[in-house]
Amino acid sequence: MHRALEIVELVENICAHLGPADLVSLKTDATRDLALLARTSTIFLNPALDVLWRSQDSLVHLLRCMPHDLLVIPEVGPPRRHVRTIAPPIRLRRPILPTDWERPLFYMCRVKFFSMGNPARISDVLDVFGQCPPAQYVFPNLEKLWWHEPPFKHFSLFFTPRLTSIRLFDVEADFSVVSNHILRCTHLKSVVLCVKRGDYDPAARSSWPFSSIVRCLTHIEDLHVPEIDSTAMEHLAQLPCLKGLHFSYQSALEEPRPFERSVRFPALIQLGVPLVTVATTLLKFFWQTPLEKLVMNGTDRIPMTKMAASEFYSTLAAHCAHASLSEIWNSGQTFLVEPTPEQILTYSVAGDILQPLFSFSNLHKVELRHPVGFDLDNATILDMARSWPHITIIKLVASTTRHMPTRVTLEGLYAFAEHCPQLRDLTLTFDATLVSRTPPSDEPRHNQLCLQCLNVECSLVGDPGPVAEFLFSIFPRLWAIRTAQKNFADGAWKPVSTRFKELRDGEKSRSPTKASCFPTPSVGIILTIRSVVVTI
Incomplete structure (x- = not known):
């Protein structure tokens, strides 16, 4: 045997290369190879x-x-698609x-990551483990624990002092x-x-002890909780290592007391909240926070007014570092019936409301949703494009399903x-009924070679030929045109797509050496429809 294999670190790296990531089942080949290595020398x-276990x-x-005469372990058949298999109890x-315990003890200390997916199957066995354990914990060196289903009566057998990561589901049952x-x-x-x-039972939520738990965490780096109170938020704001903070049911908090203008949440880069209105109050606990990603993915059945939107964007710009934010996502839904003129006046978002976002010059991904849309013009779009060069x-x-009228044109x-x-995906409602020459002089148009998907939402369109030619002149690699209109397959934008495909095919035939530069979809321009559900 080669002398290099006498180096313990080298052998450990070889075995680790065969093993999986945390809490990922070993493949059959990896299991076989590791078992062979263990028996070789x-x-x-x-x-x-160590890697195998x-x-x-x-x-x-x-x-x-354990000895074969101790347990009855029924075999479980292979998993069936879309069918949940209930394993017989042991x-x-x-x-x-x-x-x-002699043989199990040889392996128990090697387990570092454990996922308890079906406690009911081994409930009887764990009852006995608790009465005559070989040690205080089943896995004394456990570092990560995932527990997918209640009950939690055997939780103490696995919660070791070495734990650095836990993931518990449905915890309100017996938290x-x-x-x-x-x-x-x-x-x-x-x-x-x-x-x-x-x-959403308020009585149940009032008994959730998440705030008291959060106030005791001092080394936390990633935290996902349903909700916490203002005191717990103040505690988190001082932690030097917190990088990710996510809430699932968080409600709006009272505004924080005046604080010193030193950096708060100094390491936080990701924030996830259910609603935009909640994000506004949480952001008031921040100051010069180097936030990189803000996600709002809840469903707000109370539409957000333009005043609330203005407060949100201005608070974000005032409390977060402008050079850090790269992603802002509002991927939830806000329900509102077809808007009246009064509602358009109440809920529309104009350029001055979005203006604070333009201070974040390193934004890469932006998704914003508002009940009736955006009251923008070409000047605002130009300001937006200049402010986000890396978007x-x-x-x-x-x-x-119906946006408010737009003032943005093809020129915008x-x-x-x-x-x-670098823009590759654009969703925007604009007016394509008129095609003007852009730029107005004889200078050639810029060719943007990254845009591949254009969602025109509810954009009006005039003569499809000139519109397609205009789009092809500035976005020659565009291959997908989408819309929010239900009848898109037979609507006004279908001729635009057809003409655009003809122009692109013609360009390929004239410049065969450049054809490889264009992405080639399976069937020309892809026409897709986004379903829109309106709840009254």
Whole structure:
């Protein structure tokens, strides 16, 4: 055997290369190779077994190491698509003896990542484990624990002082069982606590102890909780390592007390909140925070007024570092019936409201949704394009099937071709009934070579030929045109797509050497329809 294999670190790296990432089941080939290495030589024994046992998604493998006369372990058939298989429970045949633990103890200390997916299947076994454990914990060196289903009565057998990451689902069922364990482990770096989806009972939420738990976390780097109070937010604002913060049911908080203008949330780069209105109050706890990604993915059945939108954008610009923000997503839905003129006046978002966003010059992805759309003009679009030179995705979407009238024309669309060379996906309602010459002089138009998808939403269109020619002259690599209109397949934009395809095919035939530069979809221009559901 080569002398290099006597170096322990080298052997460990070889075995680690065969193994999976955290909590990912080993492939059959990897399992076989690691088992062969472990049996080949004592040099490989411990490094191979460490990788083989490092990540476990059930206790079955450990139970199979116990004497055959101790347990009845029914076989589980292969998983069926779209069918949830209920595994038969594992039963004890006799009491557990101290000698039964000799072989399992050799492997238990090697497990670092464990996922408990079906506690009910091994409930009887865990009852006995708690009465005669070989040690205080089943896996004494456990670092990451995922628990997918209640009950949590056996939680203490797995919650070791070494834990740095936990992920618990449906915890409101008996959360009091696990909260004390979490409070005793102050070195947690990643905590994900998920309550049952759809539970909005105010009485139940009033008893959620998430704020008290959060106030005890001092080394946290990534936190997912349903909601917390203002005191817990103040605690998080001072933590030097917190990078990700996500809420699922957070309600608006009272405005924070005046604080010193030093950096707050100094390491936070990701914030996830359910609603825009909630984001506004949370952002008031920030100051010069280097936030990179802001996501709002809830459903707000109370439409956001232009005043609320103005407060949100101005608060974001006032409390976050302008050089850091790269993504802002509002991917939820805001429900509103077909707007009246009064509602358009109340809910429309004009350029002056969006102006604070233009201070974030490093934005790459922007998705904004407002009930009736955006009251923009060509000057605002030009200002937007100049402010976001690195932008790759822009989606300005209204939540109803009918947008308010727009003042943006094809001339305004040209601003993105001139100032946003990396833009590849654009969603915008504009007026394509008239085609003007842009630029007005004899200078050649800029060719933007990245845009591939254009969603015109509810844009009006005139003569399809000139519109297609204009789009082809500035976006020659465009291959997908989408719209919010239900009858798009037979609507006014279909001739535009057809003519655009003819122009592009003609360009390819004239310049065969350049044809490879164009993305080639399977069937010409892809025409897709975005379904829109309006809830009254």
